[in-house]
Amino acid sequence: xxxxxxxxxxxxxxxxxxxxxxxxxxxxxxxxxxxxxxxxxxxxxxxxxxxxxxxxxxxxxxxxxxxxxxxxxxxxxxxxxxxxxxxxxxxxxxxxxxxxxxxxxxxxxxxxxxxxxxxxxxxxxxxxxxxxxxxxxxxxxxxxxxxxxxxxxxxxxxxxxxxxxxxxxxxxxxxxxxxxxxxxxxxxxxxxxxxxxxxxxxxxxxxxxxxxxxxxxxxxxxxxxxxxxxxxxxxxxxxxxxxxxxxxxxxxxxxxxxxxxxxxxxxxxxxxxxxxxxxxxxxxxxxxxxxxxxxxxxxxx
Numbered sequence: 001x002x003x004x005x006x007x008x009x010x011x012x013x014x015x016x017x018x019x020x021x022x023x024x025x026x027x028x029x030x031x032x033x034x035x036x037x038x039x040x041x042x043x044x045x046x047x048x049x050x051x052x053x054x055x056x057x058x059x060x061x062x063x064x065x066x067x068x069x070x071x072x073x074x075x076x077x078x079x080x081x082x083x084x085x086x087x088x089x090x091x092x093x094x095x096x097x098x099x100x101x102x103x104x105x106x107x108x109x110x111x112x113x114x115x116x117x118x119x120x121x122x123x124x125x126x127x128x129x130x131x132x133x134x135x136x137x138x139x140x141x142x143x144x145x146x147x148x149x150x151x152x153x154x155x156x157x158x159x160x161x162x163x164x165x166x167x168x169x170x171x172x173x174x175x176x177x178x179x180x181x182x183x184x185x186x187x188x189x190x191x192x193x194x195x196x197x198x199x200x201x202x203x204x205x206x207x208x209x210x211x212x213x214x215x216x217x218x219x220x221x222x223x224x225x226x227x228x229x230x231x232x233x234x235x236x237x238x239x240x241x242x243x244x245x246x247x248x249x250x251x252x253x254x255x256x257x258x259x260x261x262x263x264x265x266x267x268x269x270x271x272x273x274x275x276x277x278x279x280x281x282x283x284x285x286x287x288x289x290x291x292x293x294x295x296x297x298x299x300x301x
Contacts, residue, residue: 012053012056013134013136013137015045015053016054016056017082017085018042018043019053020080022042023076023080025190027193028077029073030075030076031072034054034070034072035070036050054071060085062084077197078194081206081210082207082209083206083207083209095121095123095127099121099135100247103156104154104247108151110150111151112149113149114129114148138209139240140152140154140243154241154244154245155244155245156296157296161293162293167234168238171231171235172222172223173286175225176279178226178228178231183225188270192264192268192271194214194217198214198260199260208250211256212246212250215259215263219235219239220236222235222266222270223236258288262281262288266278266281266282
């Protein structure tokens with residue numbers, strides 16, 4: 001059930017993200033019915049929290065609730081930008097960006113409480129709670145045992161950042177040379193359409209969340225196609241720890257456009273079964289991103 005004041009809790013935000021991601025990646029059309037029982041099975045929860053998550057999506061304009069009929073998508077496919085959930089009313093998005101920026105700059109410690117954040121940002125407890133719920137849904141923080149929050153591991157130093165990119169250069173281009181490499185053609189088609197959608201003028205307005213989601217699924221899908229479970233797990237972990245750092249890049253939409261073109265070229269090479277070219281393009285792509293690293297707070301003057 002919703003919390004007092006019409007707010008939603010972190011479970012409902014996580015379920016809303018899961019429902020939205022599923023609808024987007026399956027490219028559901030506007031007007032598609034979202035069946036509570038099917039979504040409950042997908043999310044492995046009961047129908048009650050799913051219903052609350054659908055109401056959250058209705059409050060944000062993603063779905064429409066029709067009396068005695070259920071919930072239906074108002075928009076479909078790649079127009080479903082999960083970043084719209086980050087607005088969170090009033091000053092929610094600005095607060096969210098400030099917290100991420102301060103964490104990257106080393107201003108915020110590994111652990112903190114809602115009261116700490118409330119004092120630092122001079123805002124209401126309700127505003128902090130909304131943003132913390134959203135950040136947990138994105139996998140950036142997790143609740144501490146007892147009370148408070150803990151940031152999940154991230155690349156917040158030059159040393160960890162460089163080590164991450166050296167590791168990625170070792171494993172990601174190698175995925176295409178694995179003996180069992182075989183793309184899922186359905187996923188490949190969806191990824192190509194997602195990248196073309198962004199390149200059709202949407203990069204300038206797409207949220208950080210949507211850009212990250214497309215990027216993460218691109219890299220994790222290629223790792224999955226390798227057929228090597230260890231490579232797949234490694235890429236998934238790299239995506240998780242680099243999320244905070246990647247957000248530092250997303251204000252540079254010119255680079256985002258270049259990166260999206262690089263992804264699409266790799267996908268087209270895979271579609272033509274040119275795995276050697278795909279591997280080479282992946283090496284160049286990772287090296288280009290590495291070369292545009294942000295200024296870390298421990299780097300000195």
